Amino acid sequence: MNQIRSELDRTDARTVLVRGASAPPRPSRTVTVAPGVAARVTPEGRRAPLFVSAEAPSGRTIRRYDDGNAEAAADCAVELAAERDLRAVWLCQRKQIGSWWGEGVAQQLERRLVSGARRADARLVVWSKRDGAVGDRYDVVLDP
Template identity: 65%
Template sequence: MEQLRSELDKSGAQTALVRGTDPPPRPPETVTVEPGVVASVGPSGRSAPLYVTAEATSGRTVRRYDGRNAGTAADRAAELAAERDPRAVWLCERGQIRSWWGDGIADLLERRLATAARRADARLVVWTDGGDESVAAGEDDEAVEDRYDVVVGP
């Protein structure tokens, strides 16, 4: 984490893609969107939560959203970024989001969080661990590297 922060500080970069690693524990002054660790499959399809986390005076606040409505989670993250003045907005486990909900949801979250980060004068950091089976097979995870000022990892 310190290496990434140092690289971003030196370069003045506002966006970073970190490949091949899980995000570290949440540092102070971040707003985070990430999927839950478990999904259930039922007659109506896959169901999994998205969590939006931010600092509050009483500690960290966590909100759980139905992953089928990622726009609501993105809206809440944008509100928190505007209210809390974070140093960074994180999208965690992009590969898992893509695997569970598809490219459209992963792209929607990334675009909306990038806008929220810009408006809050914060950095956008996208973490992708390659959890998606297609990534594990060596295929692209659709996180387009030229969207980022800094790309770290394999």
């Protein structure tokens, strides 16, 4: 985390892709969008929830979006980042999202989070254990 923070501070970057690593425990003042741990297979394809989580004054806020409603999950994350003056938005397991819901859904989610994080003056950090994100969409790409 310190490497990411120092690199972003040094370059004044707003978006970063971290490849080959799982997200560590979420720091305070961060909203996270992540897929559920299991998917069910239907004739239409795989279905799994997306979770949006953030800290609230009253405790932790967790919202669940079934069937991978990426648009609603992205809107919720951006809204939470703006309302709570959060420092960062994390998109976790980006490659898994692309394989479960389709690359188009993952790209749409990325685009909405990038623009929303910039509007909320928060940084976007995308975590991808396996390479699945396009590096040229980000200010900084780290391969720890």
